[in-house]
Amino acid sequence: MIAQTVGFDKDLVLPSVLVAFSVLVGYVAIQSIYYLYFHPLASLPGPFFARITDLYGGYHAWTGRHHYHLYKLHKKYGPVIRYGPNRVSFNTATAVKDIYGATKPLRKSAGYRALLLSGNVFSLFTSIDKSFHGKRKRIMSHGFSDAALRSYEPIVQERIDKFLEILTKEAGTDGWGVSKNMSRLCAGLTFDVMGALVFGQPFKILEDENGLSYVIDAIISASRAVGVMVHLPVFGKNNILFKTRGLFRLLFLSIKDLKNIKAFLALSAKLTKERTAQEAAKVAGEDIVKAQGVPNKDILGWILAATDPETGEHLSLSDVWGEARVLIIAGSDTTSTSLSGALYYLSRNPAILNKLRTELRTTFSSEDEIWPGSKINSCSYLKHVIEEALRMSAPVGGILWRETTVDHVVQGITIPAGTDCGVPVYSIHHHSDYFHDPHVFNPDRWDENIVGAEAVVAAKSAWIPFQIGSRGCIGRPLANMELTLTLARIVYSFEIRVDESQRSLGQADVVPGYTEFETKDQLTAETTGPFLQFKKIEV
């Protein structure tokens, strides 16, 4: 009797499906009409699908080429584009200030929440709430003070020594080493440096000693999903979808990737625990790190010892683990892309390479003299080469979304509260209003004596590889140290040549007639090459 009442009526299946489908289509149609004609951003230009769904941006993020795509869109539609129902991309230096300026009423977009690995444990990088971020920054900045940086110098130099040894390790009788994939080798260097600086011990990826090169692969594959989710704010805003983000990540990962990520999480948890226990055992007033033979201090050493000056709080173990993981990711991949990019451009521009070598050889009388300090700071051409490499192929080349917390004027347009805004880094770095011949690698564009003060001021206003404002990169001085020391020491001591058989690998031609170092954008970048050979210069 009961079975009959709730029985399954086959005749109702098709009509039910049709009704559900019609409701869905009707809902999408009404919502699209609203987005296209009645939404406060309706008058802004942009691709049709971008104006009605965030899936448009999500798809282009998935291709890894959305930074190049945004560049082309800005060329087509002008400086302001609607890049999602509730998202606006601006391509001007005024917008940089209006959006990222320290006092502006914007916070990181809800999309950043999708980056969280476990529950709601935010880190300095992933935090959205401004007061949480301020508190965390007060503690974290201890690890990036001038004193902290000085204590890192020998660690960085020791890893660079190892890196340079590898360049000509299997050199032939003519002195030229075998061809190296610089993306991979530079990643070995920067991950080792970050391992040593965060946990007090290098991963020794350069020596291939501890079998930890999977850390690089783990982070590259984890970044693929993150690079898409950060462009889908719904993952941060909708709690049900937020809980499914783990499943979404699976779409981007192979079994091997999953194993690598799991191993990296376990490794970073183990090293954080060990390092925290060491610090807890610290005898008052004694530097246990030195006492235990670990060279100098590391970032965890500084931040574990730090307290929030306003609240007196310390970080908990899970907070420290969260910060450690993010530091390894944020500090390695970015610096490695910058270094590979600079080597790509130097190896393809012999005149620029020679000019840089002349500067270094007239400043230093031997490679051993190349240390942080006033001498290296006086090498203005070295600085300009790095600035230019970061402009041409910025490691974070996409768009870093910020959400308006109140109605706010950007570039003269009132943007309603709750809208995501951003300036795509690749686009503004290649904007001809700020950079003459933007697709040409030209370090001289940063020299006032050559191009004039006005041109340099304009260029600086649009140069944002580290972002600006309170959410700008805390690791910038450390990245600068790594980049200047490594490049100066390579160029001082080695001849460099392109492996012609691999020249086109990792090379993009975004604009016909120009080639550049290709970055696959996934919040940070995935890169290949350049494939280079090195020969030690005879003294």
Ligand code: HEM
């Ligand atoms: C050339 C190398 C680097 C580049 C181009 C770079 C770029 C950036 C950018 C663009 C941001 C803003 C991200 C956003 O708004 O979502 C950022 C933030 C950050 N970076 Fe870097 N970075 C580099 C090196 C480093 C290093 C070496 C470290 C650490 C050791 C580091 C740690 C961080 C952290 C913790 C944040 C978050 C800061 C905050 O929100 O207060 N970065 N970086």
